[in-house]
Structure formats: C-alpha cells, structure tokens
Amino acid sequence: MVIQAVHVPESVDAVVTCSARGGLLMGGGTVVMPLVNSGSAAVTELVSLRRAGMDGIEVSDGVATIGAAATLAAVGEHPGLAFLRPALRTIASPTIRNQATVGGNLFVPQPYGDLAVCLLALEATCELAGPAGRREAPVADVLTTGIAPGEVVVAVRFALPEPGTWHYHKAMRRRLNSAAIVTVASVTSAGDYRIALGGLAPRPVRAVSAERLLRGRPLTPESLTEAGEAARADIDPFDDAYASAWYRARVLPVHLRRAFLPESP
C-alpha cells in the first residue's frame, strides 16, 4: 500500500491516539521502512516513536528502565548497562544500531531480535500504554501473545544481574552483522538458571527443559551438553538463508555449553 500519512507524535498519549486509529508503530524504521520501500506495507499510516519522548534510559538501585524508543546504540553506550554491550555488538551494524530501537526488537521475528532474547532471560517487565490506560506485562507474554490493538510498549524494566551471573553467546556466520543461528542468554543465581534462546523458534523461547535439568547441578561440559540436548524439546527451529532447522537443533548443545564455558571447545 502507498503511505498516506506519517505521524510524529510528541507524547505517549499522542502515540496511543494515532495508534488506536490504525497507524503502524515504527521505532527506528529498520523493519517497517523496507516494507514501505517495496510497496508491501499492509497499512497506509505510520506512527513514528522518534519524537515521542520515549527514549530515556535510567539505571538506579539495581533496576534499569529503558524507553522503548531508545536506540540499541544508546543502550550500548550507557555506563550502567555495560553488561549488555557485548550482546548489542552482535546485533546488526553500528549504523543500524543508531536506528533500531529496544521496543522494535521485541516485535521482529527470529533470527533477529537478540536483545529480546536477553530481555527474556532477564525476566523484564514491559510498561504498556493503550486506549484503556497503562498496564504492565512480563516480556515473555509480550513476546508470545503480542500487545492489544492501539497499545504501545513504553518502556522495559529489569533488575540488573549480579556480577558474574550474566552469560551471552551468539553463533553466527560472520563475526559482525549477521543474524542468529543460535543465541543463548542466561542469568544464573545460586544454582538456578534462567536460559533464553534465539534463532531456534519464530520467537525467543525459554529453555525450560535445560533449566530444570541444570537446577542445583554444577556447570560442566557434560551437564551442559545434556541440558542442550534436553532443550531440543523447547524449540521449534526453522530453515532460512543462515542455517537449516536441522543444523540449528544439531548445534544447540554446543552453543549452550559455550555460553557458560567459553573456553571449552
């Protein structure tokens, strides 16, 4: 369809008003604009979040609150979010990270959306605004069931992981600017593991079978390989230009192991 209007609202309320009228929300445009450029956008109106005042980042008392329109570059440059920097550097290129947003990352299909995988492992909470007012929802719910028509994710919030408890590993075809074959993000605390996977299903998934198997056990190459094999029950891999579904499932245990034991072969 041909675009008839691009709204650039300057407040969250104005975003909700435009969105409720049927406009498609657009963060940095990295997903929406290719559709517009090829004439395949399914809408005639866009609602840009670029001027909506939703790009603030606040880190205090061990809690991070990140506006949905914050760019991936801004998150990576924030001194309070240094633990996420290596993960962000595996996403696209520095140029695209100047445009792509945290909120947009929640709505892209895998094998994109590595930050969404991180947010799932961090058990982040989404702050939503809509015609019916404000509400909160676990990021896991937003990833699986989406948001209501007219709603917008205003911010994501999570507790910073304790030092040494954050693990991230992404297998890709090149060292830079490539989508996920397998992405693993995890927070470990006292023998309890929260493990999220990317590249292995249409949306990021929790590796609940691996989490159950690892609970209370030490992390060894053997226990992690076993957990990686168990996690095949949690995934729904797909074929694309980067890898086959078969390959993704095949190498999952290897990359789960490397997420925790980077030195192991």
Place this chain on the structure above:
Amino acid sequence: MPSQIVSLDVNGERREFIAAPGATLLACLRESLGLTAAKRGCAQGACGTCTVLVDGRPEAACLVAVETVAGSAIRTLEGVATGGDLDEVQSAFIDCFATQCGFCTPGMIMVAEALLDRDPDPSEADVIEAISGNVCRCTGYRPIVIAILEAARRRRERAVTR
C-alpha cells in the same frame, strides 16, 4: 495527510522542500535537493551506500521517513570537502586505491567520518566494525580499511602541526 514542507539543516545550510508522506530521507536528498552522493542500493538498510550522518550519527537514509527527522542536521558526502579541498578521508581513499566501482564509497566515507569524529585513533578492529554495515561488492575491503586508518593518521598529524 497531504504532502508537507520539511526543513532540514543539510551540510550546514537550511533547506526546505515538499515531501510526500513516507518519502525517505534518501529520496528527498537525491530528488528534491539534488544531492546524489548517497545511493539507493538495497532500500532495506542492508548495503549501507545510502549512509548519511543524522545529528552526527550514521544512519541508513533509505530507512528514515523524512518527516521523522524534520529540523535535524544532515551531513552527506557533498558536505565533506571544504571548497575544492578534499578532506583526509577522501584523499586517503584516492591515495590508497580504496575505490573501485565507487558505488559503496559515499557510505564508506560517511561511516569513516563518524568514526574519526568519535575516535581519532581507531584500531583496525574498530574500523572493521564501523564499516560492517557497508557492503563493497568489488570486495575491496582491505584498501578501504587501510585508507580509513591512513586518514586517521593524517588527521592526527594535522591536529598536532596546526
């Protein structure tokens, strides 16, 4: 919503033009302002040849709906030289044979400008990361990396002697 008048600061000059809804920054630079250095390659943000600086940061101009950056400062390759004098990045690209067909060159130079503005002494790994969103299908990456490192060296030298 009809077409609207959009105002941008382009290479230090205020420019106004009429933009249709959803027009990209790239289309406006090329078709409304006659600035054709930034190229339309993939039109999906994957090739990098449309890269310009928006408020100092490189962005793929093909992914920017122009209404969303109204009032911003845009820098394109046309704004890099001073009069007829090429800047360090441009002259290093020539001296290091870093252009082949030239299609990727405008984007490569703009990400290099942004990199050197932020970090006057980048490592080779920093340069490779900076250009990781820019595709050269002549695959002449090696001379491009060498040219950007050489440009950084020249710019540091000039800063010392100035």
